[in-house]
Each structure stands twice: as C-alpha cells, then as structure tokens.
C-alpha cells in the first residue's frame with residue numbers, strides 16, 4: 001500500500017476525495033472522528049479501564065479510542081496497520097516475544113542500546129538465539145540469516161548513523177523465511193518508508209520525533225500484514241504494555257505537525273552538518289545527508305533527506321567533548337531526541353555505550369526547530385571548549 005495514496009480513515013468526506021493525498025495532508029487529516037455536526041475535530045482522551053458490555057472494546061487492555069486514532073494516523077503514514085505500545089522498547093519486547101522459543105534473531109551489533117541489551121538477555125536466558133552482525137547487509141545476512149525467524153534492522157542507527165539497505169536485506173530475509181522489522185525512529189515515516197521497501201514491520205519510538213515535544217513515552221509497530229498486527233495486539237493484551245490515554249492523545253497531536261517539523265529540522269541539520277564538517281574543532285561528522293557520506297547512493301534511494309540527527313566527533317578528549325555539551329546555552333544537554341528543542345549528548349558518558357564502541361568524543365545532536373543561525377552560534381561558541 002502506498003502511504004501517499006492512503007485516504008484519511010474516519011473522515012468520510014476526506015476519504016472520498018479522489019486524488020492521492022500527500023503525507024503532509026495525511027498527517028493532518030487521519031485519525032479524526034467522523035465529520036458530523038457537533039462532533040469534536042479531535043479524538044477525545046478516553047480514560048477508561050472498562051466499557052459497557054457488548055461492544056468491540058470490553059476492557060482497557062483491549063484498546064482505547066485514542067490509541068486507535070493514533071494508530072490510524074501512523075498506519076496511514078507508513079502504509080500498514082499500526083499497533084501502539086507503552087514505549088518504543090515495549091514495542092520491541094512484544095515483537096521479540098512473538099518469536100517462538102529457540103528462534104534465531106539476527107541483529108546489528110550496535111543498534112539502539114536498549115534493544116540489543118534486551119536481545120542479549122533473551123540469548124543469555126536461552127529463550128532466543130541472537131546472531132549479531134557487525135554490518136547488516138545482503139551479504140552478511142546470506143549466512144547469518146540461515147534459519148532465522150526475525151531480522152531486526154535499525155537504519156539510520158542510534159547513535160552511529162549507520163545505514164542498512166532495506167530493500168536488499170528484505171529480499172534476503174524473505175529468502176530465509178524470516179520476518180524483517182525496521183526501527184524507523186531516526187528517519188520517521190516522512191523520510192523513510194520501510195514497508196514500501198519490503199520490510200514486514202516498521203517500528204518507532206514515538207517518544208522521539210512522532211510525539212515531538214519531549215513530554216511522553218510511546219511506541220508503535222506498523223505491520224504490512226494485518227495478521228501480524230493482530231498478533232501484536234494479542235501480545236499487547238497479554239503483556240499489558242498498553243499506552244496511556246493521555247500519551248496517545250499527545251502523540252497524535254504531535255504527529256499533526258511532524259511533516260513541517262521534519263522539514264525545518266532536516267533543513268537545519270543539513271546546514272549544521274556541512275558547517276561542522278569544516279570546523280577545526282571537529283574531526284568527523286556522521287550525517288546521512290552529507291554529500292561525502294559513504295552510503296550517498298543508498299541515502300538517495302531509500303531516504304527523502306538526511307533526517308534531523310547528526311553525530312559528530314570533536315578533537316581532544318572525552319572530557320573536552322563533555323565540556324562542549326556543558327557550554328551549550330541554547331542547545332539542551334540531555335539524553336533522548338526528536339523534540340522541538342535541539343539537544344545533544346556525549347553518548348560514551350554511558351559506560352555501556354563506551355563498551356559498545358561509541359567513540360569517546362562522539363556527540364549525538366538532535367536538531368530541533370530553533371533558527372538555524374542561532375543553533376550554529378551556540379555550537380560554534382561551545383566548540384571553543386576544544387583546545388586548538
């Protein structure tokens with residue numbers, strides 16, 4: 001299903017518009033209540049643990065009108081059927097729990113740290129067999145994917161911004177009979193469409209760009225096959241990692257402006273990345289939108305821009321890089337990403353990330369909505385912390 005031709009669910013008059021809608025429009029029109037005189041424009045917050053018997057929803061773990069509205073909208077943007085969870089990591093956990101005991105899972109060695117930690121625990125427990133590959137490519141998957149039930153691909157990765165060629169990995173995964181899940185958190189549905197490239201599941205930490213305001217935790221998986229969405233709803237019901245009514249409302253409210261937020265943030269990120277690349281205090285910039293990016297052709301084929309995340313390494317020591325983060329006045333020094341406000345973090349300050357091989361001076365920056373020149377001014381003055 002092409003997300004660009006998806007009609008908005010719920011709104012009858014919108015749904016009958018014959019022309020294909022752009023994602024910018026879908027983000028605004030989808031997941032609305034039916035258009036009727038006196039009806040609210042937005043799906044209301046429904047704090048319900050139970051519902052009157054005899055309807056589609058019986059108990060709070062079955063579902064909630066607010067989750068459904070959010071799921072409609074994300075599903076329309078990704079081109080599949082969405083299932084929301086309490087967080088991004090709860091979404092990943094639900095997918096891993098759907099792999100039968102003893103099943104083989106192939107993953108990159110350095111995706112989001114919480115994901116690989118969870119997989120390693122399943123491996124140590126003997127519930128899953130996890131095969132970690134240095135780089136996930138059609139070639140490495142040819143061998144590592146033999147007998148696999150699930151391939152977990154994150155692209156671009158957090159925080160190294162490494163890319164996976166979704167289309168070619170999907171073909172090999174299919175050949176092995178394995179399900180391909182793509183963590184699309186960094187790219188967002190606006191910049192990358194994993195299901196259109198052959199993935200079976202697109203996964204998001206909606207805590208990040210989709211929610212977009214650093215005020216909630218939420219996750220969502222979008223399935224190409226409705227049967228998988230049904231399995232994940234069952235898993236959500238049994239595991240109980242259900243979204244909050246307020247979180248789903250806020251995330252959908254955030255999603256309305258995702259296209260314009262991404263447009264601004266991505267444009268600023270592209271400019272900042274190219275300025276950082278020629279800054280004397282910076283030794284390396286990782287940004288998919290840079291003309292010098294090693295996977296430039298892949299970026300062109302599978303992404304609609306470079307996204308709003310930049311990782312750069314400074315000259316000097318880890319302490320010097322830490323001082324850069326502390327010196328920022330405008331840009332927030334904090335973990336997480338995808339908010340309206342720009343933020344940055346030296347990732348190796350987390351011992352576990354240092355052990356995973358994240359360079360000592362790597363600073364991961366989430367570019368927000370402030371004026372690009374103000375962001376540059378702040379970065380430039382903060383980079384004076386690096387000894388010349």
Ligand SMILES: *Cc1c(COP(=O)(O)O)cnc(C)c1O
Pocket residue numbers: 087088089090112114115154158183185186204205206207208217218219
């Ligand atoms: C944050 C993040 C997650 C985990 O999501 P939570 O909402 O924090 O549970 C998963 N994948 C990526 C790429 C992330 O950045």
